[in-house]
Amino acid sequence: MAVLDELQQAIISGNRDKARELTQQALDAGLAPKKIVVDGVAAGMEVVGEKFHANEFFVPELLIAQRAMKECLKVMSGTPIDHIGTVVIGTAKGDLHDIGKNLVAAMLEGAGFKVVDLRVDVSPDQFVSAVNDNSADIVAMSALLTTTMGSMRDTVQALEKSGIRDKVRVLIGGAPITQAYADEIKADGYAPDAPGAVEKAKQLLST
Amino acid sequence: MADFSVRFIPGGLSIAVREGTPVLEAAAAAGLPLRSPCGGRGLCGKCAVQVASGADQPHPEEQRVFTEQELADGWRLACQARIIADAEVTVPSSSLVVEHQVTIEGISRKVAAAPNIRKIPLRLPAPSPEDPRADLNRVLDALGRHVRAPRSLGALRALPGALRTAGCEVTAVTAGDSLIAVEPGDTSDLAYGAAVDIGTTTVVAYLCHLPTGKLAAVAADLNPQARYGADVISRLQTAVGGEDGADRLCRAVVGLVDDLLGRAVQEAGVPRESVYEIAVVGNTCMTHFFLGIPPTGLAAAPFVPAFRSSRVVRAADLGIAVHPEAQVFVAPNIAAYVGADTVGVILASELDRTDGITVAVDIGTNGEIVAAARGQIYACSTAAGPAFEGARISRGMRAAAGAIDAAAIAADVEYHVIGDAPPRGLCGSGLVDVVAELVEVGAIAESGRMRRPDELPSDREKVRGRLIENEDGMEFVLAWGDETENGKPVSVTARDVREVQLAKGAIYAGMEFLLAELGAVPGDIDRLLLAGAFGNYIRRESAIRIGLIPTLDLDRVKSIGNAAGVGARLVLASVAERRRAERIAQRVTHVSLSESDGFYERFAEAMTLRPLPQPA
Numbered sequence: 001m002a003v004l005d006e007l008q009q010a011i012i013s014g015n016r017d018k019a020r021e022l023t024q025q026a027l028d029a030g031l032a033p034k035k036i037v038v039d040g041v042a043a044g045m046e047v048v049g050e051k052f053h054a055n056e057f058f059v060p061e062l063l064i065a066q067r068a069m070k071e072c073l074k075v076m077s078g079t080p081i082d083h084i085g086t087v088v089i090g091t092a093k094g095d096l097h098d099i100g101k102n103l104v105a106a107m108l109e110g111a112g113f114k115v116v117d118l119r120v121d122v123s124p125d126q127f128v129s130a131v132n133d134n135s136a137d138i139v140a141m142s143a144l145l146t147t148t149m150g151s152m153r154d155t156v157q158a159l160e161k162s163g164i165r166d167k168v169r170v171l172i173g174g175a176p177i178t179q180a181y182a183d184e185i186k187a188d189g190y191a192p193d194a195p196g197a198v199e200k201a202k203q204l205l206s207t
Numbered sequence: 208m209a210d211f212s213v214r215f216i217p218g219g220l221s222i223a224v225r226e227g228t229p230v231l232e233a234a235a236a237a238g239l240p241l242r243s244p245c246g247g248r249g250l251c252g253k254c255a256v257q258v259a260s261g262a263d264q265p266h267p268e269e270q271r272v273f274t275e276q277e278l279a280d281g282w283r284l285a286c287q288a289r290i291i292a293d294a295e296v297t298v299p300s301s302s303l304v305v306e307h308q309v310t311i312e313g314i315s316r317k318v319a320a321a322p323n324i325r326k327i328p329l330r331l332p333a334p335s336p337e338d339p340r341a342d343l344n345r346v347l348d349a350l351g352r353h354v355r356a357p358r359s360l361g362a363l364r365a366l367p368g369a370l371r372t373a374g375c376e377v378t379a380v381t382a383g384d385s386l387i388a389v390e391p392g393d394t395s396d397l398a399y400g401a402a403v404d405i406g407t408t409t410v411v412a413y414l415c416h417l418p419t420g421k422l423a424a425v426a427a428d429l430n431p432q433a434r435y436g437a438d439v440i441s442r443l444q445t446a447v448g449g450e451d452g453a454d455r456l457c458r459a460v461v462g463l464v465d466d467l468l469g470r471a472v473q474e475a476g477v478p479r480e481s482v483y484e485i486a487v488v489g490n491t492c493m494t495h496f497f498l499g500i501p502p503t504g505l506a507a508a509p510f511v512p513a514f515r516s517s518r519v520v521r522a523a524d525l526g527i528a529v530h531p532e533a534q535v536f537v538a539p540n541i542a543a544y545v546g547a548d549t550v551g552v553i554l555a556s557e558l559d560r561t562d563g564i565t566v567a568v569d570i571g572t573n574g575e576i577v578a579a580a581r582g583q584i585y586a587c588s589t590a591a592g593p594a595f596e597g598a599r600i601s602r603g604m605r606a607a608a609g610a611i612d613a614a615a616i617a618a619d620v621e622y623h624v625i626g627d628a629p630p631r632g633l634c635g636s637g638l639v640d641v642v643a644e645l646v647e648v649g650a651i652a653e654s655g656r657m658r659r660p661d662e663l664p665s666d667r668e669k670v671r672g673r674l675i676e677n678e679d680g681m682e683f684v685l686a687w688g689d690e691t692e693n694g695k696p697v698s699v700t701a702r703d704v705r706e707v708q709l710a711k712g713a714i715y716a717g718m719e720f721l722l723a724e725l726g727a728v729p730g731d732i733d734r735l736l737l738a739g740a741f742g743n744y745i746r747r748e749s750a751i752r753i754g755l756i757p758t759l760d761l762d763r764v765k766s767i768g769n770a771a772g773v774g775a776r777l778v779l780a781s782v783a784e785r786r787r788a789e790r791i792a793q794r795v796t797h798v799s800l801s802e803s804d805g806f807y808e809r810f811a812e813a814m815t816l817r818p819l820p821q822p823a
Contacts, residue, residue, distance in 0.1 A: 055680050055701050058655050058708060063811040094507030096801040099810075120801075121508045146444040147506040176444075 011044030014064025045110030049195030090118030124158035261294020402775035405489030491546035544588035551774020563733030589717035712814035729757030
């Protein structure tokens with residue numbers, strides 16, 4: 001679809017006005033919101049993620065793409081979108097670094113997830129409440145400091161104690177995080193970067 | 208009581224004083240501060256003046272110090288002679304207070320010498336049946352009521368020997384109001400202190416002659432904690448990670464300080480025991496490590512230090528071998544990530560007394576920024592990262608021999624290497640130059656993407672030839688293998704450019720945020736002071752070109768080198784500066800960027816490599 005290809009480009013180049021116009025155009029042409037998100041917005045964000053990975057794009061480009069993406073979602077906010085899943089996201093207790101987490105949140109949203117962003121310094125109890133309140137499919141946690149990693153383990157245990165551990169998938173990431181650590185704390189998945197997180201999140205939905 | 212007029216020569220200043228006022232006081236009131244190392248007790252003879260008329264009869268202390276002829280010529284001790292009639296006093300320049308000129312690397316501050324350590328030469332009467340006073344009392348009596356007995360046994364143990372070695376001549380050493388040692392003979396000139404700046408990457412020790420403030424030697428080296436991580440966060444993680452991490456970090460830095468002091472005294476040709484005091488600045492984390500205080504609270508939000516105000520500890524307790532009674536003064540911190548070194552910068556640049564809007568930036572690992580105007584001072588830490596100090600850059604290194612510290616690209620690359628040696632890598636200033644030049648010639652896009660050779664115009668052949676692609680991505684070769692020390696080329700990689708963007712974006716956005724607290728924007732800056740690691744001088748033009756600092760007239764931008772080190776020297780030189788440092792630490796308002804709304808966006812926008820702010 002030409003309009004969706006153009007929408008992808010508008011997102012990749014961070015053109016907010018074009019993104020808004022094209023989204024409206026697509027809706028007016030009778031395209032289903034879900035299709036607009038998947039073939040327009042999410043596809044565009046996926047290319048953004050690939051370019052970030054290839055070091056062609058950096059944080060500023062991701063940020064402007066994210067802004068364009070938000071314009072699209074705003075235009076469609078009146079219409080019901082079938083989200084592919086719900087993610088609760090935040091940084092571990094004691095950690096205030098949120099650039100990575102913000103990128104993941106943006107890309108998950110672009111990929112069609114409903115994202116509940118708890119922001120920073122989130123305690124295990126806060127994660128548990130949010131998972132319950134939003135019937136979340138995935139809880140995503142990030143940490144930049146080894147001193148705050150332990151809080152991820154605490155959150156997994158808190159989910160177990162509340163009896164909801166088997167209802168939600170735990171996805172973790174951040175500079176000091178490794179697959180080995182994810183295995184150690186019995187998380188369900190680990191991703192080394194934002195595009196990887198989107199991939200993993202989609203995989204976890206089908207488990 | 209009558210008032211009399213005292214006229215001072217030179218200067219011709221006249222001042223009215225009450226009858227009985229000591230000449231010393233009158234001189235101070237007239238703006239002529241006279242030396243008084245013994246604190247006005249008539250012991251040292253340094254306040255000698257010539258009184259033509261108007262003073263009382265010479266006191267016993269003066270009769271001891273001056274000869275008959277001198278007294279006849281009107282020589283008096285200003286601290287003893289009192290005004291009893293209209294007077295005329297001639298002050299020789301040798302009696303005026305020596306002002307320390309602490310000039311180093313671009314900052315010049317004059318402070319009146321008022322060190323905590325005083326060495327007072329004494330001529331004591333020998334013990335006799337008429338005067339059987341104990342050794343300690345003999346000395347304390349000579350020094351006056353204000354000096355307290357030493358607390359340490361070491362000083363007492365050395366006392367009897369000292370008193371009997373050089374006849375009646377000894378030198379009393381006081382720290383504040385405490386007697387800490389008595390030495391045989393007149394050793395008043397052998398008085399040294401060390402000012403130490405404990406940086407995350409580099410530690411510098413300045414050995415200073417206390418009576419004159421003159422710099423005797425400088426020793427610097429890399430902080431050995433680097434093996435536990437290039438930045439403060441990684442080291443904190445080692446410290447709180449269990450085992451004996453904190454202990455190892457403490458010993459690493461204390462060991463280096465002791466080592467640097469050893470090198471400095473050797474260079475100056477003086478014994479270690481002639482160092483009587485050490486003044487230390489460093490970021491908050493470093494001061495914790497140095498003192499062996501667990502920095503546990505600094506490791507995670509809400510980031511609280513274990514202490515904030517200045518500390519005084521015995522050097523011996525830390526394991527630093529200088530004079531056995533020497534103390535260490537650690538300057539106060541401001542917040543968890545804005546420390547004593549920033550207080551040092553404020554002290555050195557007098558940001559606490561500035562007119563207009565002045566901003567000081569430390570282009571180092573923590574990227575501390577201070578913005579001052581109208582009596583308000585704000586500070587933040589941008590956690591810029593160690594890119595400008597050489598870490599996380601593929602061929603990055605500190606500003607030492609072998610580092611490319613400047614570069615230009617015209618038809619081809621030209622670079623300058625510190626020490627004129629074959630290049631081994633590049634330091635912060637070289638990195639900023641290279642990135643600025645690469646943007647200028649189009650090898651790097653403003654977005655930070657390193658272009659492929661075919662994207663450059665064909666007349667840029669030499670430059671194109673230096674853009675190489677390998678499996679890790681693009682890189683730009685500065686020095687080919689045959690030009691370098693180890694045969695490997697020195698390059699700047701595409702990922703290095705990203706590190707620069709992160710660091711400079713944080714600093715620029717941090718500056719914007721702090722200025723907003725003052726209701727100002729970057730264009731309003733009257734003075735921008737660039738402080739940095741020892742030896743690292745970032746070129747202003749290059750910094751402006753890539754948007755590391757705002758676009759300002761160059762005469763508003765000044766490099767002030769290792770201002771934190773100057774701050775350390777100032778607190779060593781004068782106890783008044785210590786009190787000022789304490790007041791500064793209390794006064795500064797800390798802004799937490801990571802908790803500030805909208806910082807992430809400003810940060811991301813500031814990453815673009817172009818002059819900022821963007822013209823409308």
